[in-house]
Amino acid sequence: MSAVDKFFKISERNSNIRQEVQGGIVTFCAMSYIVVLNASILSGKDTTGAVLDPTGIGLVSQTTALVAGLITILMGFAANVPIAIAAALGLNSVVAVCASTIPGARWEFIMGLVVIEGILILFLALTGLRKLVFDIVPQSLRISIGVGIGLFITFAGLWNSGFISSGNGTPLQLDENGSITRIPTLIFIICLFSMIILHIKQIPGGALITIIAGTILSVVLEKYLQLGSIHDNIRGWMSNVPNFSGKIFLLPNFSLIGKIDILGAFEYIGTLTCILMILTLFLSDFFDTMGTMISVATEGNLLDKDKNPVNAQKILVVDSFGAIFGGFCSVSSNSTYIESLTGVAAGARTGLASIITGILFLVSTFFAPLTTIVPAEVTSAALVFVGLLMISNIVKINWSDLTESFPAFMVIIITPFTYSIANGIGAGFVTVVVTKLFSGKIKEIHPLIWIISIMFLVYFARTILL
Numbered sequence: 001m002s003a004v005d006k007f008f009k010i011s012e013r014n015s016n017i018r019q020e021v022q023g024g025i026v027t028f029c030a031m032s033y034i035v036v037l038n039a040s041i042l043s044g045k046d047t048t049g050a051v052l053d054p055t056g057i058g059l060v061s062q063t064t065a066l067v068a069g070l071i072t073i074l075m076g077f078a079a080n081v082p083i084a085i086a087a088a089l090g091l092n093s094v095v096a097v098c099a100s101t102i103p104g105a106r107w108e109f110i111m112g113l114v115v116i117e118g119i120l121i122l123f124l125a126l127t128g129l130r131k132l133v134f135d136i137v138p139q140s141l142r143i144s145i146g147v148g149i150g151l152f153i154t155f156a157g158l159w160n161s162g163f164i165s166s167g168n169g170t171p172l173q174l175d176e177n178g179s180i181t182r183i184p185t186l187i188f189i190i191c192l193f194s195m196i197i198l199h200i201k202q203i204p205g206g207a208l209i210t211i212i213a214g215t216i217l218s219v220v221l222e223k224y225l226q227l228g229s230i231h232d233n234i235r236g237w238m239s240n241v242p243n244f245s246g247k248i249f250l251l252p253n254f255s256l257i258g259k260i261d262i263l264g265a266f267e268y269i270g271t272l273t274c275i276l277m278i279l280t281l282f283l284s285d286f287f288d289t290m291g292t293m294i295s296v297a298t299e300g301n302l303l304d305k306d307k308n309p310v311n312a313q314k315i316l317v318v319d320s321f322g323a324i325f326g327g328f329c330s331v332s333s334n335s336t337y338i339e340s341l342t343g344v345a346a347g348a349r350t351g352l353a354s355i356i357t358g359i360l361f362l363v364s365t366f367f368a369p370l371t372t373i374v375p376a377e378v379t380s381a382a383l384v385f386v387g388l389l390m391i392s393n394i395v396k397i398n399w400s401d402l403t404e405s406f407p408a409f410m411v412i413i414i415t416p417f418t419y420s421i422a423n424g425i426g427a428g429f430v431t432v433v434v435t436k437l438f439s440g441k442i443k444e445i446h447p448l449i450w451i452i453s454i455m456f457l458v459y460f461a462r463t464i465l466l
Contacts, residue, residue, distance in 0.1 A: 022207075026348075041059035059255060067087070067326050071085040089232075099286050103269070104269050113262075114333050121319075121323055144412050149390065161376060181235065187221070240373065291338075293312065297310065342382040
């Protein structure tokens with residue numbers, strides 16, 4: 001174990017084997033939903049009427065787990081950070097919409113464009129340009145990205161658990177009709193307070209303990225109350241129904257790997273449309289990863305002497321491989337997951353946690369149905385708890401200088417309100433240029449910030465341009 005400790009710098013980072021294993025398991029539990037959700041998002045027909053999984057045996061789910069497992073393990077070994085990678089939420093929705101709406105689009109064409117986007121990001125990472133962009137981001141903007149993501153995952157946790165919903169003419173409301181009406185929502189509340197109390201008591205592995213106990217409690221309740229899904233019963237579970245019904249074991253089938261056509265996209269879709277789609281994927285992927293990297297490094301105290309995340313270059317290179325490999329395997333671009341913060345909250349500080357998470361993803365290729373047992377109400381509590389920890393850094397923003405505070409403010413509000421990390425970061429970049437320009441501080445605007453801001457303006461107007 002001393003060799004493992006030395007390789008991953010476990011003791012050096014004030015951690016231990018137990019914490020790393022716990023953190024890896026917690027991260028997997030928090031993000032395992034993507035195995036099922038990605039298959040659901042990519043289940044539609046392209047413009048030719050074809051689907052990715054005509055067999056109906058879970059090809060997308062199994063391949064999603066395979067790619068997530070392999071790239072997350074690579075992240076653990078190569079970058080030695082507790083960051084997991086899987087099919088990028090948001091990007092997979094863009095991919096699905098493009099495949100079903102752009103004239104002439106086919107799944108293999110769209111996945112080919114994902115590969116191109118990944119190659120572009122890899123080029124920037126290998127040349128150091130991707131890290132350079134990270135380095136030129138103003139300090140207040142960096143801090144605001146973490147705070148904005150904290151609010152983002154808090155909102156995600158509240159929404160995914162059913163604690164808040166929309167209806168009755170109001171944008172948001174408490175549960176249903178402004179009152180707690182669902183037993184699963186109570187499970188979420190119990191788990192959230194459990195995590196907070198265990199954290200206050202400084203009990204190691206509080207997040208993992210809560211997830212396990214909450215899942216067991218959920219399974220028992222479902223067995224005797226038979227609540228089912230909220231789609232069938234308004235009092236039911238939001239997504240995963242915690243029971244053991246259906247198949248448990250499936251032999252993996254990875255026939256989706258390599259089913260791409262890069263040149264076909266430009267021929268049948270059009271060069272301009274392809275370029276705009278690549279730009280959309282590129283900006284979302286690029287800055288989502290930057291936000292996640294900042295947040296995990298800050299919460300895990302994994303910053304170097306210059307307050308930059310340790311091994312940032314390696315993280316960015318591995319993330320780029322994830323984008324390429326995800327497209328090549330027809331499961332959309334893979335990117336870093338903000339749910340990695342749940343593992344950090346459980347004590348993870350090294351790449352060993354990522355390896356544990358990756359191994360669990362590989363195992364889930366055989367047991368994909370088991371990933372649906374942990375209900376969203378349980379894992380959502382972990383997201384809200386981590387959101388609480390993240391927003392504390394808001395006090396470090398320079399609120400006395402509007403050229404610093406207003407861009408930070410835009411990131412903080414746009415990220416959760418539009419439910420997009422990329423939108424929040426883009427708004428921040430554009431606002432930095434505007435505020436610095438009209439306050440006579442144009443010399444403080446790095447040339448790359450000008451370029452990125454213009455790219456984001458194109459990104460925001462992409463629908464008009466298309």
